[in-house]
Amino acid sequence: MKKFFDASAHWLLLAILVGLVSACGGGNAATNPPPPTAAPVVSTSAPAVATSAPATATTAPTTVPVATAASAAPTPAPSGGTGAGSSTTAAPPGNLPEDLANAVTKTKDVKAARYDITSNVSFTENGQLKNQPGISGKGESNGTDSHMALTGITDQTGQSQSFEFIQAGGDTYVKGGLGIPGLDANSWYKFPRTGGDVTKGAPTATSLLSGLDPEDFRPGNFTATGIEVLDLQPCRVWSSTSTKLGEDFSSGSGNEIADRQLKAVDKADFKVWTCADGYLHQIKGHIEGHDPDVATDKATMDLTLHVYDFGSNIAINPPAGAKNFEIPGLNVTPTP
Numbered sequence: 516m517k518k519f520f521d522a523s524a525h526w527l528l529l530a531i532l533v534g535l536v537s538a539c540g541g542g543n544a545a546t547n548p549p550p551p552t553a554a555p556v557v558s559t560s561a562p563a564v565a566t567s568a569p570a571t572a573t574t575a576p577t578t579v580p581v582a583t584a585a586s587a588a589p590t591p592a593p594s595g596g597t598g599a600g601s602s603t604t605a606a607p608p609g610n611l612p613e614d615l616a617n618a619v620t621k622t623k624d625v626k627a628a629r630y631d632i633t634s635n636v637s638f639t640e641n642g643q644l645k646n647q648p649g650i651s652g653k654g655e656s657n658g659t660d661s662h663m664a665l666t667g668i669t670d671q672t673g674q675s676q677s678f679e680f681i682q683a684g685g686d687t688y689v690k691g692g693l694g695i696p697g698l699d700a701n702s703w704y705k706f707p708r709t710g711g712d713v714t715k716g717a718p719t720a721t722s723l724l725s726g727l728d729p730e731d732f733r734p735g736n737f738t739a740t741g742i743e744v745l746d747l748q749p750c751r752v753w754s755s756t757s758t759k760l761g762e763d764f765s766s767g768s769g770n771e772i773a774d775r776q777l778k779a780v781d782k783a784d785f786k787v788w789t790c791a792d793g794y795l796h797q798i799k800g801h802i803e804g805h806d807p808d809v810a811t812d813k814a815t816m817d818l819t820l821h822v823y824d825f826g827s828n829i830a831i832n833p834p835a836g837a838k839n840f841e842i843p844g845l846n847v848t849p850t851p
Contacts (some may be wrong), residue, residue, distance in 0.1 A: 609733040616729040618789035623727040629655040638773040638814040656720035660831040703837040750790035761802040776814035777804035
């Protein structure tokens with residue numbers, strides 16, 4: 516699942532933002548930001564919000580119209596041919612339950628959905644374990660329109676920053692601490708279309724989900740381990756302790772020290788929720804590791820992706836009162 520986890524490392528948006536600000540002449544933007552600190556998600560002008568809060572996991576009903584025990588059984592490997600002219604094709608290693616594969620396939624093609632991402636990282640610094648509350652994000656997508664809010668990004672001054680991005684009707688809007696003197700961090704700015712898509716590469720609900728591949732789950736040997744209620748419906752919980760998946764997960768902490776200390780994966784725990792509507796609603800990953808060169812330098816990382824409101828009519832509108840983006844003191848609108 517490396518491609519998916521790389522996309523889920525939404526803190527890479529900071530690098531996109533830094534490049535944008537640098538190109539526009541901002542001199543105070545962070546170039547190599549220190550580990551981010553947590554900040555509550557605040558969206559003062561978010562154009563769309565979920566009409567109802569997703570339900571937390573509770574005890575589920577006894578009868579559940581989802582995966583069956585039979586579907587969780589390993590699929591026998593195909594036997595190879597023998598004799599002249601025959602060839603043997605090795606079966607892919609691992610087990611991929613059919614119900615899990617079907618849910619991943621259905622989810623990756625979704626065109627409208629909402630999502631929340633949270634992350635937390637701990638690593639060793641000067642012999643002490645240091646907790647780094649990670650970046651959090653939430654957003655929604657509907658076709659080519661999208662909205663995303665990020666919190667927990669720390670700039671060079673040590674201040675926690677929040678950012679929002681909206682793509683609506685072919686236009687791009689940004690709000691947050693851009694690091695350019697004279698620009699209001701609480702105001703929305705519209706970027707000129709001639710500057711291209713300044714948020715290209717930024718994860719949206721649909722781009723995150725399109726990175727899913729059922730075969731990426733096979734090495735995890737996921738097994739059905741329970742039933743929980745999530746988003747007001749019963750969901751099958753699939754679990755894996757594959758360190759191979761942990762290795763795919765380990766390079767997305769957003770912290771250089773933690774990434775190094777997660778290279779040797781000691782423990783991994785993954786859970787996937789597939790629900791009665793046929794979609795994959797949640798993925799949680801937890802890994803523990805150490806620096807291959809310094810065994811006492813250890814780190815942990817947690818990442819949660821929750822997706823919901825699949826296929827709903829999500830309205831993503833341009834923010835009211837958006838200003839044209841211009842560098843203060845100049846008479847021209849820069850090209851990002």
